[in-house]
Amino acid sequence: MTKYFFKIAVVSLLIFASCTKDETTETSINIDISQKEPLTIEQVTQQIDQSFATKNSFNWKQASNHLLWSAIYQGQKIATIGFGSSATDFDRSKSKNNVKIQSQILDLIMQYEGKAIDKVLISSDEYLNLIDVTIEKQETVIALRRTNLIRYIEPADYRYYESKGILERSSSSSGCGYESESLNSSDYTTITPNAKMPWTFTQHNIPAAWNTATGSGITIGVIDTGTSPNQSLLGSSFNNGLSSGRSIQKFGTYVDSIWPWSSTTDGPNDQCGHGTSMASVATAPRNNVGLPVGVAYNANLITYRAAANVVLEGYHEHNGVKNAFTALGNNASVKIISMSMGHIISVGKIEDGVKYAYNKGKLxxxxxxxxxxxTTFVGVIFPAWMPEAVAVTGVMEGTSNVKCDVCHTGSKIDFTIQMQRNSGSTVPVTSYYNSQSDYVGGSSVATATTAGIAALVWSKNPSWTRAQVLTKMKQSSTYYPTKNANYGHGNINAQLAVQ
Incomplete structure (x- = not known):
């Protein structure tokens, strides 16, 4: 009986290999003489801008072979290939043929490029069906797109904003800053033991919710620019004041290098300031040193330095975010993931990372x-527009449908947080350095606040699933049960959410 099944398996394998060979070894690829040379990076960007102008969106899957190859060529000739036997075949552990398919793709690339494997393969992801490779020839791109083995092929290091002269390769200016600011007394309330409670918490009935839940037993993962080593309330004094019995862990997945083969990260420490602010809003302790408290002040925290700043551009930032999502997905203690970064163009490997974490039950x-x-010409950005993500934006004080000065809105928004006052003040946070505070605004702070509220709900109901927590949050929001066209379910009432 064993021999019988073995024979069937061998025959099936030969049939599969034969079919695949027919599909992947077609070499007669004709390219129009006008498309023999790659577009310049400025020309690539112009075509993307034209797509935004006419369709209000852009996706590499709809790009022409010439445009896609040009973007790969101008981005250090690096491509990311997501492969699989179907559109949903992204998880290696659930993919029967991932080794075979990857090998066939690499064979095809080596055939068209005329190079050995060590000159083609940069990396192969441990958890996801994707590889990073070097591609120089347009024929290779066309041949890959003709197969049924790939889910997507994308440029791995094309830099949209840099091509427009907006961000330099080494820039950390976007969303970053180590500044501190004294808080206006009207923007907070002092609460025991000597913490400052931001004004926005009252707008969402978070103080009343604290009578029922404070986030105890729930772990939030924050994917951002890391956490400051100079803010002890997000370090050695994480259990300060009325915050106790919880843990904080810090990791780094970002590689600060222009070279794709570099693999050493620059550690977990925030070198931007944005990640520190987000960690503060979500989980800063209810401290006794006069600094702002976080929403879930008794929740555990895991932070990842996954990028240099909030605009996810370039090979190592994409990898850093993808690796943070898979790591948090594989961490059984993590319930909630919060990320206040993104891009106006989708990134396949980040999509795979989000889906991987989502399939592990993460909210x-x-x-x-x-x-x-x-970025004023786009609505909700990536990856917030994904169905696996809960998209959050900010609104003005006392409203649920008047966006903040710098916030995006649209049909993909799920919740809103009041984070801007009529005076212009935003949300008080614990800052980068000890004994200092600051203000932070935008959809970033709204997202971290919402993650904290979710931790309160899950802390009250530790046996609940992600779907139950999310449903309760929707039921406790302004527009339930009918979503607003641009503001989703609206503002969350945290007190109702924990009842």
Whole structure:
């Protein structure tokens, strides 16, 4: 009987290999003479801008072969290939043929490129069906797209914003800053033992919710720019004041290098300031040193330095975020993931990472977008627009449908947080350095606040599933049961959510 099944398996394997060979070894690829040379990086960007102007969106899957190859060529000739036997075949542990398919893809690339494996393969992901490779020839791109083995092929290091002269390769200016600011007394209330409670918490009935739940027993993962080593309330004094019995862990997945083969991260420490602010809003202790408290002040915290700043651009930032999502997905203690970063163009490997974490039961909150002069033409940004993500944006004080000055809105938004006052003040946070505070705004702070509220709900109901927690949050919001066209379910009433 064993021999019989073995024979069937061998025959099936030969049939599969034969079919695949027919599909992947077609070499007669004709390229129009006008498309023999790659577009310049400025020309690539112009075509993307044209897509945004006419369709209000852009996706590499709809790009022409010439545009896609040009972007790969101009981005250090690096491509990311997500492969699989179907559109949902992204998890290696659930993929029967991932080794075979990966080998066939690499064989095809080596055939068209005329190079050995060590000159083609940069990396192969441990958890996801994706590889990073070097591709120089347009024929290789066309051949890959003709197969049924790949879910997507994308440029891995094309830099949209840098091509427009907005961000330099080494820039950490976007969303970053170590500044501190004295808080206006009207923007907070002092509560025991000597913490400052931000004004926005009252707007969402968070103080009343604390009578029922404070986040105890729940772990939030924050994917951002890391956490400051100079803020002890997010370090050695994480259990300060009325916060006790909880843990904080810090990791780094970001590699600060222009070279794709570099693999050493620069550690967990925030070198931007944004990640520290987000960690503060979600979980800062109810301290006795006069600094702002976080929403879930008794929740555990895991932070990842996954990127240099909030605009997810470039090979190592994409990898850093993807690796943070898979790591948090594999961490059984993590219930909630909060990420206040993104891009206006989707990134396949980050999509795979989000889906991987989602399939592990994580409740994922992503920022809907904070406008700047170079992103005002888009609505909700990536990855907040994904169905696996809960998209959050910010609104003005006392409203649920008047966006903050810099916040994005749209049909993909799920919740809103009041984070901007008529005076212009935003949300008080514990800052980068000890004994210092600051203000932070936009959809970023709204997202971290919502993640904290989710921790309160899950702390009250530790046996609940992600779906039950999310349903309770929706039921406790302004527009339930009918979503607003641009503001989702609206503002969350934390007190109702924990009842």
């Amino acid at each position: 994922i909150f992503c920022a809907g977008g904070t406008s700047t002069s170079f």
